[in-house]
Amino acid sequence: MRMHRAGATSRVSSRAPVFGVQHSVSSVRTSPSCPAALPKEGVNAASPAPRVSAARSVQRASRVRVSAAAANPDYRSKAPKDVRVLVVGPTGYIGKFVTNELIKRGYDVVAFSRPKAGIKGKMSKEDTTKEFPGATVCFGDVADPKSIRDVAFEKQVDVVVSCLASRTGGKKDSWAIDYQATKNVLDVAREKGAAHFVLLSAICVQKPTLEFQKAKLKFEGDLAAAGDITYSIVRPTAFFKSLAGQIELVKQGKPYVMFGDGNLASCKPISEADLANFIADCAVLPDKINKLLPIGGPGRAYSAKDQADMLFRITGNKPNYFPVPIALMGGIIGLIDFFARFFPEQLEDAAEFGRIGRYYAEESMLVWDPVKEVYVEALTPSYGKDTLEAFFTKAVKEGLKGQELGDQAVF
Numbered sequence: 001m002r003m004h005r006a007g008a009t010s011r012v013s014s015r016a017p018v019f020g021v022q023h024s025v026s027s028v029r030t031s032p033s034c035p036a037a038l039p040k041e042g043v044n045a046a047s048p049a050p051r052v053s054a055a056r057s058v059q060r061a062s063r064v065r066v067s068a069a070a071a072n073p074d075y076r077s078k079a080p081k082d083v084r085v086l087v088v089g090p091t092g093y094i095g096k097f098v099t100n101e102l103i104k105r106g107y108d109v110v111a112f113s114r115p116k117a118g119i120k121g122k123m124s125k126e127d128t129t130k131e132f133p134g135a136t137v138c139f140g141d142v143a144d145p146k147s148i149r150d151v152a153f154e155k156q157v158d159v160v161v162s163c164l165a166s167r168t169g170g171k172k173d174s175w176a177i178d179y180q181a182t183k184n185v186l187d188v189a190r191e192k193g194a195a196h197f198v199l200l201s202a203i204c205v206q207k208p209t210l211e212f213q214k215a216k217l218k219f220e221g222d223l224a225a226a227g228d229i230t231y232s233i234v235r236p237t238a239f240f241k242s243l244a245g246q247i248e249l250v251k252q253g254k255p256y257v258m259f260g261d262g263n264l265a266s267c268k269p270i271s272e273a274d275l276a277n278f279i280a281d282c283a284v285l286p287d288k289i290n291k292l293l294p295i296g297g298p299g300r301a302y303s304a305k306d307q308a309d310m311l312f313r314i315t316g317n318k319p320n321y322f323p324v325p326i327a328l329m330g331g332i333i334g335l336i337d338f339f340a341r342f343f344p345e346q347l348e349d350a351a352e353f354g355r356i357g358r359y360y361a362e363e364s365m366l367v368w369d370p371v372k373e374v375y376v377e378a379l380t381p382s383y384g385k386d387t388l389e390a391f392f393t394k395a396v397k398e399g400l401k402g403q404e405l406g407d408q409a410v411f
Contacts, residue, residue, distance in 0.1 A: 075158040080106035085159045091117035095163035097276035109135040112152040142181040153192045161198040174212035203235040206368040232282035237296040237365040238267040240391045250311045255322035259361040262305030267365035268296030274384025301377045
């Protein structure tokens with residue numbers, strides 16, 4: 001079975017209006033003026049900030065606010081072609097759809113990518129450039145503030161859309177990307193006077209027990225506290241592809257593997273296209289400003305058992321379940337944790353991957369009511385038009401090309 005991290009601790013907005021404004025396609029742009037900046041080795045994920053006097057801090061923040069106000073007085077009133085949107089993490093699973101949706105709407109899109117991008121770094125610069133016709137494609141390193149400053153922000157940016165996410169969910173990777181690299185982008189955005197920051201986060205940060213959740217949540221807090229840049233924090237539920245790992249097995253007549261009775265957790269999955277539409281709305285719509293925005297797909301929530309039954313119905317195969325006791329995973333994680341004390345470099349992340357797997361087996365990807373301490377389907381907003389059943393039906397008939405999990409497959 002494979003899982004993909006999609007979505008989790010703060011108050012959340014319980015409604016997200018549906019919008020679907022389409023704009024014209026922009027012309028193709030490539031940028032010889034955006035030089036390549038090769039990545040550096042290593043990232044300091046939690047370096048303490050230098051101490052400065054309160055007066056100096058206020059003066060610096062004041063200068064930043066003035067710069068932002070002067071550069072972007074009312075970008076939302078401009079024509080899309082005059083609004084410059086920077087996307088970081090454009091080659092990720094959701095990042096690709098977000099970048100192309102923004103291009104389709106006619107924005108002046110800058111895609112800031114690693115020189116070797118995609119799953120296991122298989123995409124060359126040429127591959128990445130071809131992926132985004134109509135965008136200015138630049139190459140650099142989000143771990144390096146100078147690279148961000150000199151390349152991504154070479155020209156004035158109005159809106160930043162961050163689709164950055166750690167590739168594995170391991171401890172060091174989570175703090176290096178989900179927190180520090182994203183913070184690097186925010187710091188430069190504030191310095192350069194960007195007006196708005198759209199963050200792709202995850203609904204699971206509501207109950208943070210995993211390192212990547214803690215890293216994302218810490219950055220959410222930094223973004224909300226900035227004060228000199230507005231924000232939209234998007235917390236999606238599960239992605240369709242995170243539920244696709246057993247389609248081929250069921251097609252072959254093999255059992256559907258699930259934890260317990262298959263009803264431990266539920267989700268309202270959203271398609272990549274619908275999520276990209278919602279994120280693109282967040283870049284410009286005033287009602288998304290300074291909001292935490294949980295978002296799921298259309299229809300009801302589905303448990304693992306519901307998903308299995310749907311697949312059996314679509315394939316025409318007789319229901320065949322393989323229940324796995326959740327305690328078994330707990331025992332395995334405990335064993336790995338024990339040996340990780342002696343071999344931390346080799347086993348620390350393996351134990352974390354086990355905890356990620358268990359989290360998604362036990363915790364629903366729905367809005368959490370902290371007072372009643374329950375997940376509430378009714379409070380989880382629905383958005384879009386793509387249904388899980390339509391996705392499963394197409395995948396059964398046509399396969400799963402383009403839905404590869406890559407580095408983010410948990411197991």
